[in-house]
Amino acid sequence: MERADRNFAELLQELRVIQTGVQILFAFLLTLVFQARFPGLDSFQRGTYVTTLMLAVLAAALFTAPAAVHRGLFRKGAKKEIVTVSSRLAGAGMVVLALALTSAVLLVVDVVHGTPEGIAAAAVTLFACACLWGLLPWIMRRRLTEDGDQQAKPDRRS
Structure with a gap:
């Protein structure tokens, strides 16, 4: 139970860091429609804008869902399940946030330089x-596992 408490506290700290970025992106997107240049966007740019906005909303929902899950199951003896579900929600939120950031870059670079450059920047x-968010942790996890396996095996050279 102490481990679940510690894991949940660590997860919440991670979500606090991420949530600030999501809030800034969302606020930026909300202000765009009120800019003088917005009516001049073409249909692709408007579609990209709406897609980016919806991805940002979904990311915010995924990152705040662990608090709602915790609140809904508070004092029900489900801390381990809360941590498992919350971790999955955070993982899904990271994927959606990556897509929202990609879409935001596509929109801005498309408006500034054109669609081909926007697609390249988005890629x-x-x-x-x-x-950074997928491959690096996977490589590090793999190395840690290999190091652990090597330490567990006796040294045959002696």
Whole structure:
């Protein structure tokens, strides 16, 4: 139970860091429609805007869901389940946030430089998020597992 409490506290701290970025992105998107240049966007740009807005909303919902799950199951003896579900929600939120950031970059670069450049910048953004948020932790987890396996095996050279 202490481990579940510690894991949940760590998860909530991670979500606090992420949530600030999501809130800033969402606020930025909400203000765009009130800018003088917004009516001049073409249909692709408007579609990208709406997609980005909805992805940001979904990311915010996924990142705040653990608090709602915890509140709904408070004092029900379900801490382990809360941690498991909350971790999955946070993982899904990271995927959606990567897509929201990618879409936001596509929109801004498309407006500033054009669609081909926007697509290229979006691809780089998605690649960077995939590498930093997915590949890097996977590589580190794999190395830790290999190191643990090597330490568990006796040294045959002696």
